[in-house]
Amino acid sequence: MKAAAWSVRLAVSASLVACAGAGRTAPAPSPSEEAPAATPDVELRDAKTALVAGRSVALDGVAEGLVWPALASAVNRPRGNHAPLVIAIGRDVPLSVVLRAVWTLRDADVRVQTADARGEVRVLDLRPRPDSTTETGCHLAVFVAANGDLRVAAPGGPRPIAGPDAADALARALAKERSACTIRYVGFGADAPEAPWATVFDVARAVDRDKAAGDARYVLAEPIP
Numbered sequence: 001m002k003a004a005a006w007s008v009r010l011a012v013s014a015s016l017v018a019c020a021g022a023g024r025t026a027p028a029p030s031p032s033e034e035a036p037a038a039t040p041d042v043e044l045r046d047a048k049t050a051l052v053a054g055r056s057v058a059l060d061g062v063a064e065g066l067v068w069p070a071l072a073s074a075v076n077r078p079r080g081n082h083a084p085l086v087i088a089i090g091r092d093v094p095l096s097v098v099l100r101a102v103w104t105l106r107d108a109d110v111r112v113q114t115a116d117a118r119g120e121v122r123v124l125d126l127r128p129r130p131d132s133t134t135e136t137g138c139h140l141a142v143f144v145a146a147n148g149d150l151r152v153a154a155p156g157g158p159r160p161i162a163g164p165d166a167a168d169a170l171a172r173a174l175a176k177e178r179s180a181c182t183i184r185y186v187g188f189g190a191d192a193p194e195a196p197w198a199t200v201f202d203v204a205r206a207v208d209r210d211k212a213a214g215d216a217r218y219v220l221a222e223p224i225p
Contacts, residue, residue, distance in 0.1 A: 034122070034123060035111070035123045035125075036123070037113050037121040037123060038086050038111075038113070039086070040086045040087060040088035040113060041075065041085050041086050041087065042071070042075060042085070042086070042087045042088070042101065042105070043087075043088045043089075044087065044088070044089045044090060044093045044097060044098065044101055044197075045090045045093070046090070046092075046093065047059070047093065047094050047097050050068075050071055050074075050101060052071070052074040052075055053074075055074065057070050057071050057074045058070060059097065059100070061100070065100070066099060066100050066103040066104070067100070067103065067104055068100045068101060068104040069104075071101060071104050071105070072104050072105070075105060077108060081108075082109065083109075084108070084109040084110065084111040084125070085105055085108035085109065085110055085111070086111050086112075086113060087101060087102070087105070087110060087111070087112050087113070088112075088113045088114070088121075089112055089113070089114045089197050089201070090114070090197070091114060091115060091196060091197060091198035091201070092196050092197070092198065093196070093197045094193065094194045094195070094196065094197070095189065095190050095192075095193055095194070095195045095196070095197055095199075095200055096193040096194060097197075098112075098197050098200075098220070099193075099220055099222065102126065102220055109125070109127075110125070110126045111123060111124070111125050111126070112124050112125075112126065112201070114197065114198070114201045116202065116205065117198075117202065122201075122205055124201065124204055124205065124208060124218065125218065126218055126219060126220065127185075127217040127218060127219070137181060137182040137183065137184035138177070138181040138182065138183050138184060139183065139184050139185050139186070139187075140152055140153065140183070140186055140187070141153040141186070141187035141188070141189065141221040141223075142170060142186065142187065142188055142189070142203060142221075143189050143190055143191050143221070143223050144189070144190045144191065144195060144199045144200055144203055145190075145191050146191065146192060146195070148164070148166060148199070149161065149162040149163075149166055150162075150166045150167070150170055150203065151191070152170070153187075153223070161173070166203075167202060167203045167206035167207075168206055170203065170206065170207065170212075171206045171207050171209070171210065171212035172212070174186075174207060174212040174213045175210075175212045178212070178213065178214050182214060183213045183214055183216040184216060184217065185216050185217040185218070185219055186204075186207060186213050186216050186217070186218055186219070187218075187219050187220065187221030188200050188203060188204045188218065188219070188220060188221060189220060189221035189222055189223060191223060193222070200220075204218060
């Protein structure tokens with residue numbers, strides 16, 4: 001099975017969206033009922049361990065890498081099981097740990113569950129980037145700064161979005177841009193690998209809540225200076 005939740009490395013230089021081809025625009029799907037929270041297959045509660053079937057799995061592998069060998073061994077799914085693999089992630093878990101877990105488990109469809117600022121558990125599906133580089137449409141990546149500002153990246157030049165409502169401003173901008181070019185995928189990440197997962201998840205949720213990017217795929221992204 002091809003990777004269903006990719007961690008992608010994207011250069012930090014962009015306009016709001018980058019058109020890969022002219023393509024026809026498509027209306028946003030009507031916001032569907034949100035998937036309910038489910039019993040997680042994997043829980044990420046801190047920076048050093050995961051919980052799989054009640055067993056603690058210590059973080060291992062190369063320090064700067066994306067592979068978590070012990071986690072790969074612990075998550076033993078029957079061949080042909082296509083149900084989403086559910087990862088529950090604490091808000092304070094470093095983004096680097098989330099990236100490592102998602103990349104390690106990339107052979108399964110990944111669904112992440114995280115509590116929002118009010119304590120309500122929310123669900124976000126991570127889907128693969130298009131295999132074809134000739135697919136028409138637009139793409140972008142969004143990186144969260146330490147102060148909460150956003151840097152939108154795609155080929156063309158950077159565009160910052162600042163202010164206390166930066167995530168909502170991004171969602172409004174994407175809804176507008178989508179009328180000119182269908183958005184194929186959106187990468188979400190942070191300027192610092194140790195940023196709390198919550199800062200990235202909350203931005204992704206703001207975009208997904210009303211399907212501001214249409215039916216775009218969501219992936220995790222790392223900036224390359």
